[in-house]
Amino acid sequence: MIIYSIIRNELTQQIRDKVIVSLGLLILLLLTVSVVSGINYYSEMADQHHQAEELARVQWENQGAKNPHSAAHYGTFAFKPVTAMSVFDPGVDRYTGVSIFLEGHRQNFAAYSLAEDKEASRRFAELTPAFIFAYLFPLFIILAGYRSVVGEKENGMYRYLKSQGVSTGQLIAGKTMGLWAVILLIYLPFLLIGCLFLLLTDSLGSNLTGFSLMVAVWLVYFGVIAHITIIVSTLAKSSGSSMVILLSVWIISTLLVPRLITNIASGIYPVPDTTQFYQAVRTDLLEGIDGHNPYSEHSVAFRDSVLTAHGVDDVADLPFNFRGMMLQEGEEFEKRIYDHHFAKIDEIHRSQIRLFSFSSILSPSIAARMTSMAAAGTDMHSFNHFSRKAEAYRIELMRELNLDLKIHAVGERAAGYAVGGEFFAQNLSFTYERPDQVFIDSSKIPPLIILLFWFGASAGILSVVARKEEVL
Numbered sequence: 001m002i003i004y005s006i007i008r009n010e011l012t013q014q015i016r017d018k019v020i021v022s023l024g025l026l027i028l029l030l031l032t033v034s035v036v037s038g039i040n041y042y043s044e045m046a047d048q049h050h051q052a053e054e055l056a057r058v059q060w061e062n063q064g065a066k067n068p069h070s071a072a073h074y075g076t077f078a079f080k081p082v083t084a085m086s087v088f089d090p091g092v093d094r095y096t097g098v099s100i101f102l103e104g105h106r107q108n109f110a111a112y113s114l115a116e117d118k119e120a121s122r123r124f125a126e127l128t129p130a131f132i133f134a135y136l137f138p139l140f141i142i143l144a145g146y147r148s149v150v151g152e153k154e155n156g157m158y159r160y161l162k163s164q165g166v167s168t169g170q171l172i173a174g175k176t177m178g179l180w181a182v183i184l185l186i187y188l189p190f191l192l193i194g195c196l197f198l199l200l201t202d203s204l205g206s207n208l209t210g211f212s213l214m215v216a217v218w219l220v221y222f223g224v225i226a227h228i229t230i231i232v233s234t235l236a237k238s239s240g241s242s243m244v245i246l247l248s249v250w251i252i253s254t255l256l257v258p259r260l261i262t263n264i265a266s267g268i269y270p271v272p273d274t275t276q277f278y279q280a281v282r283t284d285l286l287e288g289i290d291g292h293n294p295y296s297e298h299s300v301a302f303r304d305s306v307l308t309a310h311g312v313d314d315v316a317d318l319p320f321n322f323r324g325m326m327l328q329e330g331e332e333f334e335k336r337i338y339d340h341h342f343a344k345i346d347e348i349h350r351s352q353i354r355l356f357s358f359s360s361i362l363s364p365s366i367a368a369r370m371t372s373m374a375a376a377g378t379d380m381h382s383f384n385h386f387s388r389k390a391e392a393y394r395i396e397l398m399r400e401l402n403l404d405l406k407i408h409a410v411g412e413r414a415a416g417y418a419v420g421g422e423f424f425a426q427n428l429s430f431t432y433e434r435p436d437q438v439f440i441d442s443s444k445i446p447p448l449i450i451l452l453f454w455f456g457a458s459a460g461i462l463s464v465v466a467r468k469e470e471v472l
Contacts, residue, residue, distance in 0.1 A: 089372045129194075176227065281337060
C-alpha cells in the first residue's frame with residue numbers, strides 16, 4: 001500500500017511538472033512523426049521496388065533476338081524488397097544498396113544506396129523510432145527521474161517519510177515503478193500505432209515475432225536507463241550533480257563508445273576497397289578456365305579432356321555446342337573464385353560485428369540497437385541473406401542460358417545462333433521472400449544476453465543501494 005501511494009504521488013508530480021509533460025508530448029509527437037514518415041518511406045519504396053522489378057523483367061523479355069551468352073552480358077537486376085519493420089528500425093537498409101546487377105562471369109556489389117548523397121550528419125540524425133529510442137528517450141527518462149530521490153532529500157521529505165515508517169527500499173521501489181509508469185505512458189501509444197500499421201498492411205502475422213522482440217528489447221533498455229537514473233539520484237549529493245553524472249553517462253554510452261568501437265573495428269578489421277577486391281579476383285581467375293579465351297592453358301586442357309571423353313578430335317564433331325559447355329564451366333569456376341573472396345569480406349564484417357557485439361558490455365545502447373535491427377530484419381545478416389539468394393538466381397539463370405546454347409547451337413545452327421522473346425519469357429524470374437523467422441544467428445546472441453545482463457545488474461545494484469541507504 002505504501003509503495004502504491006509513492007507510485008501514485010510520483011506519477012502525480014510528473015504530470016504536474018510542465019517541463020516533463022512538454023518533453024513527454026514532444027517525444028510522443030516525434031514518435032508519431034517518425035512512424036508516419038517511415039510509413040511514407042515504406043509505401044514509396046514498396047511501389048518503386050514493384051515498378052523496378054516489373055521493368056527489369058520487361059526489359060529482359062524484350063531485349064530482342066540475340067545469342068544466349070550475349071543475353072548473359074546484357075544482364076538483369078535483383079531488387080531487395082523493403083520490409084514493413086523498416087518503418088520502426090531501418091537499420092542498414094538505407095546504406096547497403098537496393099539492387100544488384102546480375103550478369104555473366106561476375107558477381108557485383110549492391111548499388112544505389114539511399115544514403116549515398118546524404119551528409120554524415122543527416123544520416124546520423126535521421127528521424128526514426130529506433131533513433132528516438134536509442135538517443136532521445138533515455139534523455140527523457142533522465143530528466144524525469146534525476147531528482148526522484150535526491151529531490152526528496154533536498155526538500156526534507158525524505159526524513160519525514162522515514163519518520164512515518166517508510167523504508168528506503170519502499171521509497172526507491174515506488175520511485176522506480178513511478179518512473180516506469182511515466183515510460184509506459186509514452187511507450188504504449190507507440191506500441192498501439194505500430195500494431196495498427198502492421199495490421200493495416202497485412203504484415204502483422206509475418207512480423208509479430210520480430211515486432212514483439214523489438215518492443216521487449218527497447219523496454220529492457222529503458223529499464224536499464226531507469227535503474228541507473230534512480231541509482232544515481234539515490235547516491236548523488238544534489239540534483240545538479242545527479243543531472244551532470246547522468247548526462248555524462250548518456251554521452252559516453254550513446255555517443256562516444258559506439259563511435260569509438262566503430263573506429264576500432266574498422267582499424268583492426270579493415271575492409272579492402274573495390275579496386276583491391278577485383279584485382280585479387282582477377283589474379284585468381286587466371287588459374288582457371290576463361291570462357292572467353294579458348295587458347296588459355298586451362299581452357300585447352302579442359303577442351304582436350306572433353307574430346308578424349310567423347311572420342312573425337314575436333315569440337316565440331318561433338319554432339320553439343322562446346323562453347324556453351326565451356327562457358328558454363330568457366331561460370332562455375334568464376335563463381336567459386338568470387339564466393340571465396342566475398343566470403344573473406346563477410347568474415348571481416350562478422351569480425352567487426354563480433355567486436356561490436358561484445359563491446360556492448362560498455363554500452364547498453366549498442367546491445368539494444370543491434371538486437372533491434374536483427375528483430376526488424378534490417379541488419380547485415382538479413383542483407384547478406386538477400387545477396388546470397390540473388391547470386392543463387394544469377395548462377396541458375398546463366399546455367400539456363402549456357403545450357404540452351406550447348407544443346408541447340410549445334411551443327412549448322414551454331415553460326416549466328418540466336419533466341420528471341422519467347423525464350424527469354426520462359427527464363428526463371430527472381431522473387432525474393434524474407435524468411436518468416438527473426439534473423440537471430442549466433443552473432444546476435446551476445447548483445448541480447450549482455451542487454452539482459454545490464455538489466456539484471458542495474459536492478460541488482462539498485463537493490464544493494466536501497467539496503468545500503470537503509471542502514472545509513
